[in-house]
Amino acid sequence: MKAVQFIDSMPRYLLSKVIGALHPPVFWSSLSCLQYREVSLPSLPNENWVRVKIRYGGICGSDLNLIRLHDSPALSPFVSLPFTIGHENVGTIAELGSGVEGFTLGDRVVVEPSLGCVARGFTELCPACQRGENNLCYRFTEGHIAPGLLIGDCRDTGGSWSPYLVAHKSQLLRVSSFVSDENAVMVEPFATALHAVLRSYPLDEETVLVLGTGVIGLCIIAALRALGSRARVIVLAKYPFQGEMARRYGADQEIRFNSPDDYYREVAQATGGVLHKPLLGKRVMVGGADLVFDCVGSDQSIDDALRFTRGGGRVVLVGLAAVPRGVDWTPIWFHEIEVKGSYTYNSEEYQRRSIRTFRLALDLVTDGKVDLSPLVTHKFKLENYKQALMSVSRKGRTGVIKAVFAFD
Numbered sequence: 001m002k003a004v005q006f007i008d009s010m011p012r013y014l015l016s017k018v019i020g021a022l023h024p025p026v027f028w029s030s031l032s033c034l035q036y037r038e039v040s041l042p043s044l045p046n047e048n049w050v051r052v053k054i055r056y057g058g059i060c061g062s063d064l065n066l067i068r069l070h071d072s073p074a075l076s077p078f079v080s081l082p083f084t085i086g087h088e089n090v091g092t093i094a095e096l097g098s099g100v101e102g103f104t105l106g107d108r109v110v111v112e113p114s115l116g117c118v119a120r121g122f123t124e125l126c127p128a129c130q131r132g133e134n135n136l137c138y139r140f141t142e143g144h145i146a147p148g149l150l151i152g153d154c155r156d157t158g159g160s161w162s163p164y165l166v167a168h169k170s171q172l173l174r175v176s177s178f179v180s181d182e183n184a185v186m187v188e189p190f191a192t193a194l195h196a197v198l199r200s201y202p203l204d205e206e207t208v209l210v211l212g213t214g215v216i217g218l219c220i221i222a223a224l225r226a227l228g229s230r231a232r233v234i235v236l237a238k239y240p241f242q243g244e245m246a247r248r249y250g251a252d253q254e255i256r257f258n259s260p261d262d263y264y265r266e267v268a269q270a271t272g273g274v275l276h277k278p279l280l281g282k283r284v285m286v287g288g289a290d291l292v293f294d295c296v297g298s299d300q301s302i303d304d305a306l307r308f309t310r311g312g313g314r315v316v317l318v319g320l321a322a323v324p325r326g327v328d329w330t331p332i333w334f335h336e337i338e339v340k341g342s343y344t345y346n347s348e349e350y351q352r353r354s355i356r357t358f359r360l361a362l363d364l365v366t367d368g369k370v371d372l373s374p375l376v377t378h379k380f381k382l383e384n385y386k387q388a389l390m391s392v393s394r395k396g397r398t399g400v401i402k403a404v405f406a407f408d
Helices: 010-022 022-027 061-067 071-080 181-185 187-199 216-226 240-248 260-271 299-307 330-333 357-366 382-393
Strands: 002-006 034-039 050-057 089-096 108-111 164-168 172-174 207-212 232-237 252-258 274-276 283-286 290-293 308-316 340-341 347-351 353-356 376-380 403-404
Touching: 002 382, 010 022, 010 207, 022 274, 022 357, 022 382, 034 252, 061 376, 061 382, 071 252, 089 164, 089 181, 089 207, 108 181, 172 357, 181 357, 187 347, 207 216, 207 299, 216 240, 232 240, 232 260, 240 252, 252 260, 252 330, 260 283, 283 347, 283 376, 299 308, 299 330, 347 357, 353 357, 376 382, 382 403
Parallel strands: 207 232, 207 290, 232 252, 290 308, 308 340, 376 403
Antiparallel strands: 002 034, 050 089, 050 164, 050 403, 089 108, 108 172, 274 283, 347 353
């Protein structure tokens, strides 16, 4: 079968890193570490695994960061090359291991891609997995499969940028016939947003600022409203179509990301902040939002998030931050700001019970509390992956929100 893989080649890495700074399409050219090639079907690691035939495989912003070589080298010990990309998924079970119960061939499922202790075959769980925090597992490099944080960066599991992947039985969630494939493939990014929101849930009288209105930013807004938050939500949007979608999911106010003079002034007005001009550099704010979700993770967005947060407020880093440069950390000290990271999903306390974030995300979709299907705006055949990546990289021209690879 054909798959889009990330391969181990230092010459390709260095060459595309240099050229890509001036010509980004090199990252998905024949010179890059990204390869569309023939691969073997991933085999079941043991009797507790299944093979899933993919219907949709989503293109995540983290996938694009990987391909553009923005990821920190600090993550390299926790992947195994070459790997098939893709962790967002919906598909049907095509093969069952003999130890899998409660599922049958043909069941439509989504796969929670985290590769913690249980998926790796450990019966005695690490401290993180004992707490239900398998996204923080201590053993991402151990067990009976190769290193990998998720399906989609482990060479043994495959990924959703191919017709098939394999998953442990603990990772499977059956999808109701009432849930469309478009909604199902959005469960993974929605779970990521739910995890961030539930860990930093705002009071109804607070003001929330969401930086970035890509898929995760829009899912943050959708999560806030699906969970019943009445907080005031302001979004900083780069493109008009993103702002329109943000309002559709419950944002109260949209601020357009254009020149710093314009959006700094508008954020200050919207949050009741006061801007001050230092001797050098960008303006600083006194006052601001109670809670800021940075869903971009760029140098600029992190710096802005810290400046736009009121004294004693909170910043949640949801976007992949990597190695930021030019970020002034003074507001953390000067304004006693709490900065919290949020990575994927685990177990949450919701309505006085513990529930997996993935289960909660799927339940909210199944119960009609949120419809995420409008976010799936573009579909591509896998062989057209270069066109897909180009489209996702040029959102302002193409209007892409979520692009997926579609398989028959």
